[in-house]
Amino acid sequence: MDAYVAIEGGHVIEARGRAPGTTNGELVFTTAYTGYEESLTDPSYEEQILTFAYPLIGNYGVREERFESDRVHPNAAVARELTDDVAEWLTEEGVPAVDQIDTRDLVTDVREDGAMACGIAVGDDVTPEDALAELEDCTAMSDHTDIGAQVSVDEVEVTEGDADGETVALIDCGAKQAIVDSLNERGATVHRMPYDTTPAEVEAVDPDVLFVSNGPGDPANFDAAVDVVDAFVGDVPVAGICLGQQIVARALGGTTEKMAFGHRGVNQPVQDVDSGKVVMTTQNHGYTVADAPEALEVSQINVNDGTPEGLDSDDLDVITRQYHPEANPGPNDSLSFFDDVLGMAEAKRTVLAD
Numbered sequence: 039m040d041a042y043v044a045i046e047g048g049h050v051i052e053a054r055g056r057a058p059g060t061t062n063g064e065l066v067f068t069t070a071y072t073g074y075e076e077s078l079t080d081p082s083y084e085e086q087i088l089t090f091a092y093p094l095i096g097n098y099g100v101r102e103e104r105f106e107s108d109r110v111h112p113n114a115a116v117a118r119e120l121t122d123d124v125a126e127w128l129t130e131e132g133v134p135a136v137d138q139i140d141t142r143d144l145v146t147d148v149r150e151d152g153a154m155a156c157g158i159a160v161g162d163d164v165t166p167e168d169a170l171a172e173l174e175d176c177t178a179m180s181d182h183t184d185i186g187a188q189v190s191v192d193e194v195e196v197t198e199g200d201a202d203g204e205t206v207a208l209i210d211c212g213a214k215q216a217i218v219d220s221l222n223e224r225g226a227t228v229h230r231m232p233y234d235t236t237p238a239e240v241e242a243v244d245p246d247v248l249f250v251s252n253g254p255g256d257p258a259n260f261d262a263a264v265d266v267v268d269a270f271v272g273d274v275p276v277a278g279i280c281l282g283q284q285i286v287a288r289a290l291g292g293t294t295e296k297m298a299f300g301h302r303g304v305n306q307p308v309q310d311v312d313s314g315k316v317v318m319t320t321q322n323h324g325y326t327v328a329d330a331p332e333a334l335e336v337s338q339i340n341v342n343d344g345t346p347e348g349l350d351s352d353d354l355d356v357i358t359r360q361y362h363p364e365a366n367p368g369p370n371d372s373l374s375f376f377d378d379v380l381g382m383a384e385a386k387r388t389v390l391a392d
């Protein structure tokens with residue numbers, strides 16, 4: 039199958055077609071060397087074209103148990119070499135894929151010029167012009183103003199924990215399954231609620247903790263979730279992961295901005311400000327908190343570029359992380375985040391009961 043990849047500026051690269059179709063999206067890369075099933079099903083990659091920096095993708099097959107949602111989210115996949123298993127999976131999913139392309143070159147372009155528009159055409163009769171036409175049609179990430187609707191649940195889904203466990207209202211802005219599982223495994227009952235849930239609907243659940251999930255796109259396009267955090271913060275403990283951190287920051291008066299090419303991989307070093315301890319983390323984000331709200335302490339920072347990785351407040355009962363403590367893929371070193379969140383909720387519940 040023929041394949042052409044057109045990148046911002048109009049440069050067209052020839053590749054080998056592995057799954058047919060034409061599409062466009064924001065070109066990003068991940069340096070993760072494993073976890074392609076988790077990454078390809080992570081809703082945070084919605085409307086993006088995912089390039090794998092690691093050259094061989096697919097060498098341990100495709101297993102549904104490792105999926106983070108019920109479909110592939112990037113608009114296309116790009117790798118140096120994709121196995122037949124992955125090519126067949128992406129073909130079934132209708133997601134175009136290419137390989138036999140110099141991903142070192144592509145990653146260097148994105149590192150130098152930032153995440154960029156990209157058009158892809160794959161098929162027996164496609165031409166470079168088809169890829170260029172897709173590039174021309176590409177919508178900037180911040181202009182996907184209702185991207186939450188593409189990835190959230192339509193209705194509340196409840197997964198039960200232990201009878202005496204905490205009740206979590208999870209605002210699903212494109213949540214990874216591992217977040218729900220990590221909470222359930224610790225005895226919490228999770229009410230997974232649509233991204234545009236109102237404060238009144240959250241109130242009806244009477245949560246012990248309000249948890250804002252990861253998700254795709256620009257945090258500026260999640261005003262409903264910002265309103266929910268605004269309504270509860272200070273009264274109910276609040277937690278957030280990735281987009282969740284950005285939304286919590288916005289709700290308390292902080293600002294967010296787009297990074298050049300973001301952080302995507304499984305070995306991003308994060309330092310705890312108080313202890314000095316460094317952990318390796320899984321990341322997948324293109325935006326960051328620019329000005330942290332005064333009410334929150336920047337508790338953790340990225341060792342490479344100093345961006346905020348954790349925002350905490352003991353007074354308000356807030357804990358958020360820019361990275362992914364739930365891993366999947368990646369190191370499990372930060373799973374204790376979920377113990378901290380539920381511990382915070384339990385402590386507050388005890389205080390209120392006394």
Ligand SMILES: NC(=O)CC[C@H](N)C(=O)O
Nearest residue numbers: 252253280281323324325
């Ligand atoms: N994984 C995420 O939640 C990503 C958050 C946001 N979409 C960003 O790119 O920064």
